[in-house]
Amino acid sequence: MPGLTYFFIRKILARFTTFFVILTLTFIIPRLLPGGAFAYLIANPSVPPDLRQVYIKEFGLDKPIWEQYVIFLRQFFTTGNIGLSFSRLEPVSKVIMDALPWTISLVTTSLIVSAVVGILTGMFAAYRRGGGFDTASMGIFMFIRSMPGFWLGMVLLIIFGYYLGWAPLFGAYTYGVVYSSPILKFLDILKHMWLPMLTLIILTIPGYHVLMRNSIIGLMGEDFVTVARAKGFSDRDLLIKHVFRPASLPILTSLAIDIGFSVSGVMLIENVFSIPGVGRLAYQAVYQQDYPLLLGIVIYTSALTLILVTIVEVMYSLIDPRVKLE
CATH class of the missing domain: 1.10.3720.10 (MetI-like)
Known part of the structure; x- marks a missing residue:
């Protein structure tokens, strides 16, 4: 049983490290896209100014990149959510569930x-x-x-x-x-x-x-x-x-x-x-x-x-x- 417990803990730590890397990549990749993943919303003239401000505040786009990353991790590990769906205007976790x-x-x-x-x-x-x-x-x-x-x-x-x-x-x-x-x-x-x-x-x-x-x-x-x-x-x-x-x-x-x-x-x-x-x-x-x-x-x-x-x-x-x- 001790061997099984040690094995299980070691595997959990390894999987958590892998998952943490996945979380980090999902945060970085959209922001490396040309213009950014949110450009067509923020710079789109058809988006009303009030809604544009909601998006900027919701995704923390007015903050430095490192602060956005910290907010992203805190939000996920405390609520299980990573933000608001663009198309449905609902929490992503709710839409997926x-x-x-x-x-x-x-x-x-x-x-x-x-x-x-x-x-x-x-x-x-x-x-x-x-x-x-x-x-x-x-x-x-x-x-x-x-x-x-x-x-x-x-x-x-x-x-x-x-x-x-x-x-x-x-x-x-x-x-x-x-x-x-x-x-x-x-x-x-x-x-x-x-x-x-x-x-x-x-x-x-x-x-x-x-x-x-x-x-x-x-x-x-x-x-x-x-x-x-x-x-x-x-x-x-x-x-x-x-x-x-x-x-x-x-x-x-x-x-x-x-x-x-x-x-x-x-x-x-x-x-x-x-x-x-x-x-x-x-x-x-x-x-x-x-x-x-x-x-x-x-x-x-x-x-x-x-x-x-x-x-x-x-x-x-x-x-x-x-x-x-x-």
């Missing part, structure tokens, strides 16, 4: 299902290496992997939404409807969300399949597997009892990184299906030059990714005894 549940539900559900399916198909492909299933699955998954996400989403939307009518054409829920019970609300959201979830599942299964297959094939040549085979274990028992746990470590790492990245990386999927999540929010922030909102998304998704990766690193030692807490 309103959109985050939609993306989290879409991403986590899809990636967990993808990981489970990819693990099972990857195990069977490795067990039947070189067989018909292995060859066919690799060909199919490589074809899927080459598909652009937005193209696949549009194809599924046309088929299941337009022609078959099995899914709504846009949105995460029916606008203007008052639900009489939470169950009806859940069913309406599920009706809107199942198709974008299916799209993301189809796109992400190949990565987990190939990763699991190759991990198992690589481990089957290790010394501990050779010893277990010499003791009379069948290939099936070797796969389930000896190889599965260490082979799942890369899957955990990939899953943690994918969840953190996909929070803002599902931009195209959310735009195709008009899901009001963080990905669509990031697209709108770029289009509207809403730098505080865009940088807030970077900060929050970076924090989520760092937290997930740290948790996975601690779980490594619990899953595979060969991994030491160093």
Whole structure:
């Protein structure tokens, strides 16, 4: 337990240092842009003078750069906010938190299902290496992997939404409807969300399949597997009892990184299906030059990714005894 505590504290300090660097870069980069990130607001003649003064005061643009940096850090660590959204005139943290549940539900559900399916198909492909299933699955998954996400989403939307009518054409829920019970609300959201979830599942299964297959094939040549085979274990028992746990470590790492990245990386999927999540929010922030909102998304998704990766690193030692807490 002391070793685990020391390992955990050391990882937290390392991740906090990384996060502090990210915070610093998000403060500096907009101010290094030609004219500054706020120039089109401050120097834009169409912006009313009163609103211009509000922006200058809100972002501390009338203060020295070092003082702006201190205010930026103090504001984030005390309130979790980094300023006001240009386009929505609301705190950035509030705007992100309103959109985050939609993306989290879409991403986590899809990636967990993808990981489970990819693990099972990857195990069977490795067990039947070189067989018909292995060859066919690799060909199919490589074809899927080459598909652009937005193209696949549009194809599924046309088929299941337009022609078959099995899914709504846009949105995460029916606008203007008052639900009489939470169950009806859940069913309406599920009706809107199942198709974008299916799209993301189809796109992400190949990565987990190939990763699991190759991990198992690589481990089957290790010394501990050779010893277990010499003791009379069948290939099936070797796969389930000896190889599965260490082979799942890369899957955990990939899953943690994918969840953190996909929070803002599902931009195209959310735009195709008009899901009001963080990905669509990031697209709108770029289009509207809403730098505080865009940088807030970077900060929050970076924090989520760092937290997930740290948790996975601690779980490594619990899953595979060969991994030491160093």
